[in-house]
Amino acid sequence: MSEGFLLSRLLVRFDAPDDVLLTNLSAVALTPDGSLWLGADEGTGLERLSPIESHVYGHHQHFELSNFIPLNNPEEEIDIEGLDYFDSYLWLVGSHSLKRKKPKGKDVNSDIKRLTEIKAEKNRYLLARIPVKNGQLLPSFSTAEPNNQEFRAAVLETSPDGNQLIEALKTDEHLGLFISTPLPSKENGLDIEGLAVYENKIFLGLRGPVLRGFAIILELEVEEKEPGVLILKNIGENGKPYRKHFLELKGLGIRELCVQGEDLIILAGPTMDLDGIMKVYRWKNALAQSSNTISYFNSEALEFLFDLPFCLDSDHAEGLELFNSLGQPGLLVVYDSPNSKRIVSEREILTDIFRLSNFSK
Template sequence: MVDIPTRSPVFRFDPSLPKKEVAKIRDNVSAIVLDGERLWLGGDEGTAIHRMTREVSGDFGTHVSFNLQDTLGLPGPAKEEIDIEGLDVDDGYLWLIGSHSAKRKKAEDDRSISENLERLATVEADGNRFTLARVPLDDGGVPVKSHGRSTAARLEGDASANLLTKALATDLHVGRFVPVGRPGGGPGGVPSKDNGFDIEGLAISGNRVFLGLRGPVLRGWAIVVELRLEEGANGMLTLGGFGQSGRQYLKHFLQLDGLGVRDLVIQGNAILVLAGPSMDLDGPVYVYRWTDALLQGADSLTWNDDLPKVVRVPFGETKDHAEGLSLVPGTPLSLLVCYDSPAASRIVGDHGVRADVFAVA
């Protein structure tokens, strides 16, 4: 099993940005996808997507940001984050997924005990987190509302829920974890860092959409939800059905040594799964191969013996949390991994950060 990167390319952010703005982007990269020479990055902050271009050296630069608030007609205010946790490119579209999670406020060391107890009892859900969307890319690699016959669209929903969370709210396995609006205000369900509902992986193949859940992990089993999306009314997407029953989703259970899904990448009929702890822990982190993922036609359960580990990803103490995964074209098969909360050793000057590339046996 591979555990040493073959190289560590640098992501160079816009040098005209103030250091504080760079840090907000650099320290919160949670999703990547490499599309030819273009690298797309998504993060925990704001409503923007970021694009870089591969340089001759193998590093990435020419950083440009695109705000998606108007392009997608997001349901929440501009100040609310999408919390982008997954990206993919398919058939000329850039796809993205928000976490769909509730969040518990953090305790802070400059606050009193009573203030921190109140914060730890406060659970919120930003409306823009309920985003599953596609954006067409024009010939210059710019995300636009329309390009030819391709149009931007998101899964139908508002600032409190969308069709996905409504469908899952009564599910036997995950329903109790899903954030749903409740009388008196505040989301129900379980917050993301409490082993609650938290989408962190996205992989697209035509109208098939695979969503990897960081949580919940149920008795050591991680979950991938599969959807089939269709064109809906008013420029929205809707959930298609599976089989004669017309079910709106499938569930695939993966025995990943008790870890949750951090990202997904399609490779032929397989899906490579980046997995790490579901809760607020540092590691371990592995990439598993789910060999026959795209051959599934019903709910499935795959045991650990059929999920070989192909990469052991390094992690740090409170730092270097692997969050994004993308294929790198070429031979041998390689994977690009990016990290949330990068260690000081990864930071390059005021505007750069190192990722890792692993060759997969």
């Protein structure tokens, strides 16, 4: 076991007490204007914070996503699990997962029945991009001449069962069974939790399913079918609209991704609803792949970097972003179910920055 070296901590300050934001952060991204963007796995919006002083972010602003992209039900959570920025767009992805109802601990018969109930929520089937300019989300904007380029919000084309990606995966030889059988998230069902974007490549990391110890990353490319609607390009084998990359993470699923140079940094953790060690890996030359791949544990392509400190029943690492700190390359980590020691006040929480070698983004 090699625990990560903690460089420093970042204080995040919201504008008002908000228990949901303090305890349910699931995604993070930085934009060139210096803004820190956060997503939670509850709710239907994004949060923007700006640097106030060294290692302190505040001036909180909330953005409701229904103002920029269509949602099936504005009252239903999106379950945002990944954020990334590239070329004037903030990209986000929902979990694409089913959920099983939780027992409430009040009535035995009711709780047993609740464990039979599996629900699909349409807002979770979301892959979207939203233009961002000077720290503001916008439905669209255009650059000045001579380029005269237009940037506009768009979502992956929807379907009765979710979206185009779900429809494509229904017949996949590895993942189709997990679509046709209603397996919820945290039960090795389909659950997208990682997102990384670079140029025309979109990488989605799956928390589940894990197949015989191998986690899965889906690689996509999209094009605009019509204003506001994206469709998948057929980039995979036999005309499939995705590539599959299998990584031997010793039974762990993927909890987040970020691009560093030509590599992907991978945050890995338990697939099931249990506590366990969270690990950070490097998948080398990920951006250069042009076909399906498989990478074995301790191979040349897959490098273990470090473990995150283990905290029983708390500090579930969810968000990942490159972040320089104290003159050194670092990796910013935000947490769901944070340890009480992180909560500074009703509206302030501490996140971690770990040292990261070979920084080349």
